[in-house]
Every structure is written in structure tokens, then in C-alpha cells.
Amino acid sequence: MGAGFHRPAALGTLIARALGLLYGAVMGLPERPMRAAQARMRGGRLGWLFVAPNLLVFGVFTFLPIVIDFWYALTGGAQLLPQDRPYVGAENFRSLLACANYLDPTSCERDLFWYGVWNTLKFVAIQVTLMIVFSLLTALVLNRRIVGRGFYRAAFFYPVLLSPVVVALIWKWILQRNGILNATIQGAGGNGVNWLVDADWAFFWSIFVSIWAHMGFYTLILLAGLQAIPADIYEAAEMDAASPWRRFRRLTLPLLTPSLVVVFILGMIRAVQIFDEVYVLTGGGPGTATVYLVQFIYQTGFAAGVRQYGLAAAGSLLLAAALLLFTLLQLRGLKRGAP
Amino acid sequence: MPKRDRLVALAAGFVCVACPALAADIRIACYSDGNECPSQKEMSAQFMKENPDVNVIIDEVPYSAILQSLPVQLAAGNGPDIGRITAFGTLEPYFLDMSPYLKDAAYWNKEFGKQLAWLRNGAQDQGIYGLPTQTTVTAAIVNKSLFEQANVPLPGPGASWDDWAAAVDKVAKATKLPYGMAWDRSGHRFAGPAISYGAKFFKPDGTPDVIDDGFKTMAGKFLAWAKDGTIDKDVWVSSSGGGYRDAFSEFQNGQIVLYYSGSWQLRRLIDQIGDGFDWAVVGNPCGPAACTGMPGGASFVAFKETKNPEAVARYLDWFAQPQRYAELMSRTGNIPAHEGLRADGTVKYDLSPAGTAAMQGFVAAAAKLSPAAYRLEGYKYNFQIFNPTAARLSEAIAGQITLDQAFARIAQDVADALATAAKK
Incomplete structure (x- = not known):
């Protein structure tokens, strides 16, 4: 019995040793070629070899499309293939930026572009602000020891898992003329509202739905940030008789700033790129009340009978430039604000 | 087994294995208004039985994929061999002229000539690029039950759009409905009534000239109806750009x-409304210039990048023969584009009494289409007229721009699109 008892342990050791040898042999395989490469490549050039596959993928799928985008922006016509497109210089940019009064899109050569610009700016300002406020409030509540905390955390995160098209369709069923919301209002004796046909309401719902769909993600980031703040700081503040508001203002907010900046930058980039949910929900309507920049790019480049790829590419470059500028300004502001 | 026999058996086996590989594949991008693609699939099985060297693969895609993805696929050289399409003009550079492969090109020209012209690039072009699989016509469909409930008589033949607007408004008020009528959100739908009110869309020299008195008159009426609630403005306003939206669900409900x-709504009318209420096709209300709607229709067109042009032409020629074409029309409930079949009434539809009456209503409406409507439908860049019309009229209805601004924008959008298309 005793020998039998030890046998499996000995067998286990044997197997472990064999696996160890095999692992060593496999891992040792590249040693020689790597040493040879190190001997031939001086300085930090071996690092390039390691990042080369990633760089290749990045180059082909990110950098090359940017270069192609520049070419399309500088060419005209409706031809798809780059070599068939006539060079027009800055004509597409000129056309997009030609406006008698930038505040009045109807005075612009490309009015839809400027409707998109102003709607996007309005959307970003309101949506990002509200998103941060609600995400922060939700994270603060979910960080407390409340009953059913796990359930609430999952419930707030759940919409993030849904496809934007599903999100938009769900809300369309709720908000359309004969939708659930109007049925409820009418059932309670009220008058239904044409939520998606009234310009102001449609804009409001585009923001609401976007916040509902994405808030969980940002809440999660802020929750992680809150949990990283050491509890003893709060204990010390409590002993100093600091009020909850003072603790929040003097401790929580400053220590949460890095997380808030991440949320701000990510939220802003996502808000500037808003398209899918709103396109399915309102189609950009009523009129042009919820046409955003990405929809202009999509409609101009892909949904029109005669596709104006050059204009769409120029629009996307202007959008990218604006995004870059915003992000740099935020980072600069963050550096200035850093202790 | 002697060595020679073994070799023969081996060779035969090899040939059998290679047989399917030698079959010509024909890939078709097909969209359905009703049951067109399933019907095409079923009949294609018979074609493949009779032509074992051809393998037909039908990819059923949404209409939006035909409008948006197919042009990109074709430009990139990855298109299908055949596509069921409606917007012919912009895809014309990719069409394959099947004439050299057809047994009897004269038969095609005689029976499908009117719609084959829509696929051609000008009057000089005599190519045969596809098989028109339906003739469509826009027309008004009414809920007769509501008229009966409201005790309002149906306006008779020759009634104008104003007469119909007044009548449906009375019915809507009597039956407590929010709106009297709804038009699909489409510039194509708007064009017929505009032509009835004198719109010509072209200058005498053939260049587009969209905004004229007839167009303005109809647009003014349309806007007024949207404002006073005669027309359901939601259908037009609840989207932007030239995007299409139908109002079938509103009518169905x-x-x-x-x-x-x-x-093209006939199948849905029969299947989804059935005898839920009494409905009827009343043709096209009149204006001072005509009582016309717009023609239209999808075609199966051949694309020139196909590796099997002969097989593609053989396939479409098989469907073009009267008996099979009649069967296809019967299965799909479409008005034939085949002149002979349309004239002699050979096609037997298995329709309900309401469906049969509706089909007769559509055929009667097709007979009254104005030449201006055919001209516009045959224009290569007609979608560059239809899309801005829908987009800008919607903006005017939404109150974002005035009607005059909408006219100016439509003219500019059309000119801009044509200039882009002309840039080489």
C-alpha cells in the first residue's frame, strides 16, 4: 500500500521533468538564431525585428488607408480606383469650407457638411458632459456597499454588450409614433408625442440613447479608479471631521482625475464618431436635425448614386484633424493641471 | 481486370471527379420585392437540370446592398456575374452586351425593347445587357373600408390630386385618423404626380432641368398637404438624405x-392585408398635364467581368422564353416586361379576387404612363434627380429650409452630381 501510494507521486515527478525538458528544448530552439541575430544587429535594432509583424499589420490596415485617404481627398470624379481619379488639388477642401456664414449652414456650398459639423459639436458638448456626470454618479453609488451591488453593476454594463443596431432598434420600437412609450402615455390618458419627428425631441433622444448604451463602459473605468483610491485616506479625513462633500471635492475628484481624463478622451472620440445608433434610430432626420459628420461622410461616399469619394475623404480628414487637435489640447491641459 | 481496362476505368473516374469542377459557375446578386429570388432559385434548379455544365448560385441580398455595395464590388472587380438591379445608369459601364451569345437577339428587341432601352447608353447603343423581369408602375392604393365607414364616395376616374386630397381628408376626419394619405419617401414617387402637373425634367436638348413650373406646383401642394395634415409627413421627415422609406406598415395598419x-407591393398587399379590409388600386390621380405615375422595373443584368459570358447569356435567354417568363411572372405576381405576354394576357396569376382586381388596376395605370415618365425613368442619372428631390423636400417639410431654398438646392445637387460623374 505504501509503495503503491508513492508510485503516482514518482510518476508525476517523472512527467514534470519530461515536460520541463521538452519546454527547455522548445524554448531553447530560437536561442542560437537569436544570438546570431544579436551579433549581427547592433544597438536596439533587434527590437525592430520583434515589432515588425505588428508594424506590418498597422502599416497595411491603418497607415496605408490614411495615405489613400489623402489621395482620394486630393482627387475628384466618381471613379473608385485611385489610378482612375483626376487630381483636383484642394478643391474638395475648398468646397467643404466655402461658406458665406459658418453659423448658417444654408449659406454654405456643402450645407449638409455644416449641419453635420454643428450637430456634432452640439452633440459632443452635451453628450460627453452628461455621460461623465452620470457615469461618475453611478460609479460613486456602485462603489458603496448597497444591497444587490453585483446585480446593478451587471445591469448598468449590459447595454455595452449590445450591438449599436440592436440598441437603436429597441429604442425605435419604444419611441416611434405607435411605440411603447406613446402607448403608455395614451394609456394613462395623455397625448402621444412624435418623438422622432420633432427636431428637438429627436436630438434629445439621440443623446439619451447614446448615453444609455455607453455609460456602463465609462462607469466601469471610474469604478476601477475609485477602488484604487486607498481607504485609509478617507479614514484620516473622517477623523479630521471633513464633510462628505469636502472629501469628494478634495480627495475623490483629484485622485480620480487620471480616470476622468481617460473617460473624457474616450467619450469624446466616441461622441465625435457617432453614427450607427443614430442612423438606425432617426436616419439623420427629421430633416437634418440629427445628421452628424460621420453620416455626411457615409452618405457622400457610399449612399449617393454618384459617389463623391473625394469629398467624403476630405470630410474624414477634417474630422480626424479636429479630433487630433481636441486630444492634444486635453493632454496639454492635463499636463498643466498635473501637480 | 486487364491493365488497359484498369487505365480506362481510372481515366473515367478522373473525368467524373473533374466534371463538377468544369461546370461554369454563375453567381447572381438578387434582391426581392416579394418572392422574386426564391422563385428564381426554384426555376434555376430546372435550368441546371437541363444545363448540367452550368452551376447557378443565387445570393439573396437586401436592396440597399444592390444600391450601395454592388457598385463598389464591380468597381473593385469582385462583382457577381449577374445582378438584379433597378438603378441602371451608374452601373452601365459594367454591363455585358449579350447580343453575340443570344440565339435570337431580334426576339429580345421585339419583346423587351422598351425596357432594354433603359439599360443602354444612348440611342446609338443597341446592346442587350439584361433581362427585364418586371414592369412596375406607381399608383394609388386606397382603403375602401374607410371610405365606406366615412360614407364618402370614391372620386371617379379623371379625379385630380386635389379631388383625392379633399376626399381622403374628409375620410380621415370622419374616421379620426391623423392623416389622409402617405407617399413612399422617394423622389421617384414624387416624379409621377409632378409630371401630371406639367413637370418635364428635361430641356428640349435633353439636358436635365428639374425645377420648372410643374415641379414647383406639385411641390407646393405636397408641402401644403404635409402642413395641414392631409399627408403623413412622418414618412418623409423621419429620415435625411435621399434614403428610401415606404409607408406600407401605416397602410397595412x-x-x-x-x-x-x-x-411591386402587390404580394405584400395580398399576403399581409388579405381580407383584413377592402382595398383597391385606383391608378394615378390627374393633373392638368396627365394622369401618370412612373414606370420602373428590375432587370437581371449581365456584368462584363464574368468568366462565363456564354453561360450567363444562355441562362438569361432560358428565362426570356415565353413559357418560362410567363411562369416566372405568375410565381412572382409581377407585370411582365414582355410585350407579347402583356398584350395577350397569357400570364395566369393565382391571386385572390382583390389581388386580381389590383393587378388589373396596375396594368391599367401602366397603359396611361406619359412619355415624359418613360423618358425620366430611362435617364442614366435619374437617381441623381430622385435623391435630392426626396432629401430637400423633406428638409422643407421639416421647416429647415423654405421651398424656394429647396428648389435651389435640388438644382445645385443635380448639377453637382452630374459634374462629378462627368469628371474623368
């Missing part, structure tokens, strides 16, 4: 009295 759409 008994929420509107008159629905302005077209013959």
Missing part, C-alpha cells in the same frame, strides 16, 4: 386612407 406606392 389601417392608419391611412390612400397609399401612394406601386405595383
